[in-house]
Amino acid sequence: MSKQKPQSSDAFVTEITPQSTDFSRWYLDIVRKAELADYSPVKGCMVIRPYGYAIWELIQQQLDQRFKATGHVNAYFPLFVPESLLLKEADHVEGFAPQVAWVTKGGTEELDERLAIRPTSETIIGVMYQKWIQSWRDLPVLINQWANVVRWEKVTRPFLRTTEFLWQEGHTAHETEAEAEEETRKILALYKEFAENVLAMPVVDGQKSSSEKFAGASRTYSIEALMGDGRALQAGTSHNLGQNFAKAFEIQFQGRDKTLQHVWTTSWGVSTRLIGGVIMTHGDDSGLILPPRVAPWQVVIVPIPRGNWQETVLPKCQEIRDQLTAAGIRVRLDADESQTPGWKFAEYEMRGVPLRLEIGPKDIEKASVFAARRDTRAKQSIPMEGLPAAITALLDEIQVNLLARARQFREEHTSTTDSYEEFQRIMEGRPGFVIAPWCESDACEAAIKAETQATIRNIPFGSAPPTAPCLKCGQPATVSAWFAKSY
Amino acid sequence: MSKQKPQSSDAFVTEITPQSTDFSRWYLDIVRKAELADYSPVKGCMVIRPYGYAIWELIQQQLDQRFKATGHVNAYFPLFVPESLLLKEADHVEGFAPQVAWVTKGGTEELDERLAIRPTSETIIGVMYQKWIQSWRDLPVLINQWANVVRWEKVTRPFLRTTEFLWQEGHTAHETEAEAEEETRKILALYKEFAENVLAMPVVDGQKSSSEKFAGASRTYSIEALMGDGRALQAGTSHNLGQNFAKAFEIQFQGRDKTLQHVWTTSWGVSTRLIGGVIMTHGDDSGLILPPRVAPWQVVIVPIPRGNWQETVLPKCQEIRDQLTAAGIRVRLDADESQTPGWKFAEYEMRGVPLRLEIGPKDIEKASVFAARRDTRAKQSIPMEGLPAAITALLDEIQVNLLARARQFREEHTSTTDSYEEFQRIMEGRPGFVIAPWCESDACEAAIKAETQATIRNIPFGSAPPTAPCLKCGQPATVSAWFAKSY
Numbered sequence: 009m010s011k012q013k014p015q016s017s018d019a020f021v022t023e024i025t026p027q028s029t030d031f032s033r034w035y036l037d038i039v040r041k042a043e044l045a046d047y048s049p050v051k052g053c054m055v056i057r058p059y060g061y062a063i064w065e066l067i068q069q070q071l072d073q074r075f076k077a078t079g080h081v082n083a084y085f086p087l088f089v090p091e092s093l094l095l096k097e098a099d100h101v102e103g104f105a106p107q108v109a110w111v112t113k114g115g116t117e118e119l120d121e122r123l124a125i126r127p128t129s130e131t132i133i134g135v136m137y138q139k140w141i142q143s144w145r146d147l148p149v150l151i152n153q154w155a156n157v158v159r160w161e162k163v164t165r166p167f168l169r170t171t172e173f174l175w176q177e178g179h180t181a182h183e184t185e186a187e188a189e190e191e192t193r194k195i196l197a198l199y200k201e202f203a204e205n206v207l208a209m210p211v212v213d214g215q216k217s218s219s220e221k222f223a224g225a226s227r228t229y230s231i232e233a234l235m236g237d238g239r240a241l242q243a244g245t246s247h248n249l250g251q252n253f254a255k256a257f258e259i260q261f262q263g264r265d266k267t268l269q270h271v272w273t274t275s276w277g278v279s280t281r282l283i284g285g286v287i288m289t290h291g292d293d294s295g296l297i298l299p300p301r302v303a304p305w306q307v308v309i310v311p312i313p314r315g316n317w318q319e320t321v322l323p324k325c326q327e328i329r330d331q332l333t334a335a336g337i338r339v340r341l342d343a344d345e346s347q348t349p350g351w352k353f354a355e356y357e358m359r360g361v362p363l364r365l366e367i368g369p370k371d372i373e374k375a376s377v378f379a380a381r382r383d384t385r386a387k388q389s390i391p392m393e394g395l396p397a398a399i400t401a402l403l404d405e406i407q408v409n410l411l412a413r414a415r416q417f418r419e420e421h422t423s424t425t426d427s428y429e430e431f432q433r434i435m436e437g438r439p440g441f442v443i444a445p446w447c448e449s450d451a452c453e454a455a456i457k458a459e460t461q462a463t464i465r466n467i468p469f470g471s472a473p474p475t476a477p478c479l480k481c482g483q484p485a486t487v488s489a490w491f492a493k494s495y
Numbered sequence: 496m497s498k499q500k501p502q503s504s505d506a507f508v509t510e511i512t513p514q515s516t517d518f519s520r521w522y523l524d525i526v527r528k529a530e531l532a533d534y535s536p537v538k539g540c541m542v543i544r545p546y547g548y549a550i551w552e553l554i555q556q557q558l559d560q561r562f563k564a565t566g567h568v569n570a571y572f573p574l575f576v577p578e579s580l581l582l583k584e585a586d587h588v589e590g591f592a593p594q595v596a597w598v599t600k601g602g603t604e605e606l607d608e609r610l611a612i613r614p615t616s617e618t619i620i621g622v623m624y625q626k627w628i629q630s631w632r633d634l635p636v637l638i639n640q641w642a643n644v645v646r647w648e649k650v651t652r653p654f655l656r657t658t659e660f661l662w663q664e665g666h667t668a669h670e671t672e673a674e675a676e677e678e679t680r681k682i683l684a685l686y687k688e689f690a691e692n693v694l695a696m697p698v699v700d701g702q703k704s705s706s707e708k709f710a711g712a713s714r715t716y717s718i719e720a721l722m723g724d725g726r727a728l729q730a731g732t733s734h735n736l737g738q739n740f741a742k743a744f745e746i747q748f749q750g751r752d753k754t755l756q757h758v759w760t761t762s763w764g765v766s767t768r769l770i771g772g773v774i775m776t777h778g779d780d781s782g783l784i785l786p787p788r789v790a791p792w793q794v795v796i797v798p799i800p801r802g803n804w805q806e807t808v809l810p811k812c813q814e815i816r817d818q819l820t821a822a823g824i825r826v827r828l829d830a831d832e833s834q835t836p837g838w839k840f841a842e843y844e845m846r847g848v849p850l851r852l853e854i855g856p857k858d859i860e861k862a863s864v865f866a867a868r869r870d871t872r873a874k875q876s877i878p879m880e881g882l883p884a885a886i887t888a889l890l891d892e893i894q895v896n897l898l899a900r901a902r903q904f905r906e907e908h909t910s911t912t913d914s915y916e917e918f919q920r921i922m923e924g925r926p927g928f929v930i931a932p933w934c935e936s937d938a939c940e941a942a943i944k945a946e947t948q949a950t951i952r953n954i955p956f957g958s959a960p961p962t963a964p965c966l967k968c969g970q971p972a973t974v975s976a977w978f979a980k981s982y
Contacts, residue, residue: 049580049622050610053573058638061570083548086540087612087643087659093536110600111612114658115593115647123537125574125598125612135536145833151545156574156643160602171601172574346632 024358026293031237036166038287042296042359045166052164052171056280059359060167062304063283064174068154070206070301071176071278074198080150080178085132087156088123093131097256100130103223107159109171125158130224130249130275133179134257141181141271143262148191149181167284168241168495175279181259181271185250188272192248195276196229199244207282208299208410209233209289210418211243212441212490214466219450222275226250232465232490234418235288238438240465240492243285246276284495289414290383296360297382299410300403305340307332307399308356310349312368325367328377328395335396337403357382362406363399383409426476431491435460441492445474445485452480462491511845513780518724523653525774529783529846532653539651539658543767546846547654549791550770551661555641557693557788558663558765561685567637567665572619574643575610580618584743587617590710594646596658612645617711617736617762620666621744628668628758630749635678636668654771655728655982662766668746668758672737675759679735682763683716686731694769695786695897696720696776697905698730699928699977701953706937709762713737719952719977721905722775725925727952727979730772733763771982776901777870783847784869786897787890792827794819794886795843797836799855812854815864815882822883824890844869849893850886870896913963918978922947928979932961932972939967949978 024041025033039045044060056064072082088111095101104127111123126132137149158172178195182188196213203211211231221228225247233241253259254270263269290297300306309329311321322343329341340361342352349366356364366378376389379399383406390398421440425431434442439462446452446464456479457463471488478485511528512520526532531547543551559569575598582588591614598610613619624636645659665682669675683700690698698718708715712734720730740746741757750756777784787793796816798808809830816828827848829839836853843851853865863876866886870893877885908927912918921929926949933939933951943966944950958975965972 046623046626048573048619049577050573050575050619053575055573055623056571058568058570062568064571065569081545081549082552083545084543084551084661086535086537086542087645088537088540090536106602108602109598109610111596112599113597113609115595122600123596132535132537136533136542139533158574174571 038291038296039166052161054166054170059304063302064280066302067282071202075152080152083151084153085129087126089126089132091122094124097224097253100224109158109160127157127159129177130253134253137181138257138259141259141261144183144264147181147183152176152178167280173279175277177275177277180274185272188274189248192246192274196246199231199278203231203243204411206301207286208407208414209285210415212468214468216466217453217464219453222247224252230466233285234421234440238421238440240494241285243282244278247274249273249275290410295358298360298362300362300407303362305361306338306403307363307365308361309341309365310352311343312349312366314369321367324372331396332399337399362403381406428479431479432460435462439493441490443488443490444479445476446487446489447478447481447483448486452478456480461493463494464489465492466490525778525783526653539648541653541657546791550789551767553789554769558689562639567639570638571640572616574613576613576619578609581611584711584740587711596645596647614644614646616664617740621740624668625744625746628746628748631670631751634668634670639663639665654767660766662764664762664764667761672759675761676735679733679761683733686718686765690718690730691898693788694773695894695901696772697902699955701955703953704940704951706940709734711739717953720772721908721927725908725927727981728772730769731765734761736760736762777897782845785847785849787849787894790849792848793825793890794850794852795848796828796852797839798830799836799853801856808854811859818883819886824886849890868893915966918966919947922949926980928977930975930977931966932963933974933976934965934968934970935973939965943967948980950981951976952979953977
């Protein structure tokens, strides 16, 4: 990985806008300085740099493993969707058409029919499922695709909202409505488990309001996380598409009872947006803080260059690097002589490396290493004897602590109110989630959004029905909705 | 994976056109029947089905491992290339412009500047390298990208030539010409080792003629394989781009001597075309033959349903599946009662599974399994005791045998001639490679192609200079070129 180093080793990493000054600038500073992504010459499109892409690879591997363990397989469908296909499901085209990039020319010829660059692939996949599915014996079809998609966005922000982004999209077809619903919920649970155990990002899982559901879906479920500035981030969605796409694309099968029936389909996805979520859940004014399970380097070893360190300290550092690597730990040894240890400490803190090991002549005398945690900044000496096991345990502890800390932050930033005045007051600051009673009318939802910028993130599973009336209209409320300002 | 099964278990897999009747139809039959790929509603674009995509995942994993072991990292660059960027390198635009798909509209707005969908990414990456590289300390930059690309093709064939395809493209920048040349050759050697050891596909490595080199390159190297019909397949290319792109994109760095210099760049790629190469290198009239290292299922277990097999045979099959899986072998147990063992034998032969294990009551009595190899069709009994080690060894043997067999086929289909008449005669049948002296003039190369359809595949490294004159013009020849009809 290429690093642009300041010429002087005294030029420590600075120039990160404090979160309290401007959270949004802080975010952009981190993205740029940690070399996660960069702006490209194409409006709204980013370049994912090697350090950022390494995080994405870890996300991909750990999600893909989970998809396969639940019986899903990967495939690849075309980037292009002919316009006539996009038009087949009425709600779907209404939702996506305004955001589509259109190919009108191929080589030297004008196309007879223009091609949409996929904003999502329900339509092109629907055509194929119509060909592949004939009998109940062909079901379920459980396919996932890792791909790029394009949505023409007016306002973009690296990872969070870009014209092109990377994602996975699952598309499944089932024999019965119950099986499709089970799949939709199973994937949402998988996303929640992944977000919490891998990204250390606690999420609220529940159902989207009807105005926020996916264009063409019967029901949309989501996981919602809370960022450091009190705004919510929709981190993943799972859609029960009912028979809407099956009817639009005539995906029919002969049932066990020999009758011809439409399949029941689902779709679900998470994207590179998750990287934005990790940054804003854990980061601080010194930079990124990465949960060990998605850290490209879980441990950085910094040799302390005293005396004849290259004959004494350096070989020991190399030996320890090899030991830790053999134990499955991702390690970077930075023996670059053109930078001071101080510069390196700041650099790897900024890059969010969970654990730093400092090794100098004195540590070697004591047969120990000096360890500094990125999350708590706690420091301790650890004996070299049995180091891999100790480091593995410490990384697990950091992983658990980051989740606990984020969960506590969310609890401290979640309020409950029945009063619209109080609701408005909360939404003026750094609000977090506000749980409030809602009558499920689109009108109340829209009015609240217009007046406070807060949207309903979701209605969590299993939340008790409210006793108070609707926050906005005073009519009887049917659900307790989670509101927040959001990305 | 969804299978479309015939209703009757007597309907064995048939309907594969014999290779000798029509190799091209044989190929398309295999692609369709083995469910590797399917035609999509978008002209020239295919759908890679789960079984085909699983092969691609195995290719990706094993290549990516090799790239990382040689110091490369992955990143992701935008799908779109603004037209003005594509125009910057003169040879490059001349080579690619006729094949570009153009986006002219985003959402509801006409674009001021149209966007090419990347046919390859030298240009968009060049812009970023210009930003990222300042000093010799930033070099080398060793980045790879896994991505989709689009080239508007008139005639397409699944895997071999499609409008959209998946590939990896490496893009590196170096301080000196020698380092760039070393990288270009190192990657070609990596491709050759991968093709031979993983795909069991022997390849000839060498330099492309100047008319066949990459648009914008100083030198192009390739690996060339020989397919079962005697046509060559270009399986991978590695380009030394000199300072051509560095100058077009002003990628400059301050050298060790403090002077401002242009970097030296390379690019290299292999694609889903490799899957086509595997099919046509190994397949036969019964279907696909997959080398174990890229077989989604290396072993299929078919229980023989006799007597109370579900209480006796089936549990043993499951136990063996679990044993083999634990040993790192990819196993499928097909206990589906709606199909006969005979149907399954044909089905998995057609899908190219390297090894079939049949287990019935008699095998259990003898504490052995009955194994059938796909490559040689040899059958043998193997004791259950120590089965995982025996199967691992057998898979290795199959892997080695497939390479040896393909190498022998290539040797039998490679001729050497100094006579143009003989050359023309050979090219009329199923020709294979023909090694012949060439004067390195474009005119002779073009005339030979026009008259025989044969092109120069490459000039292999280290081949002895010819003593005879140029095959075509009779002037002194400088190199021994490898000719073939090609895909």
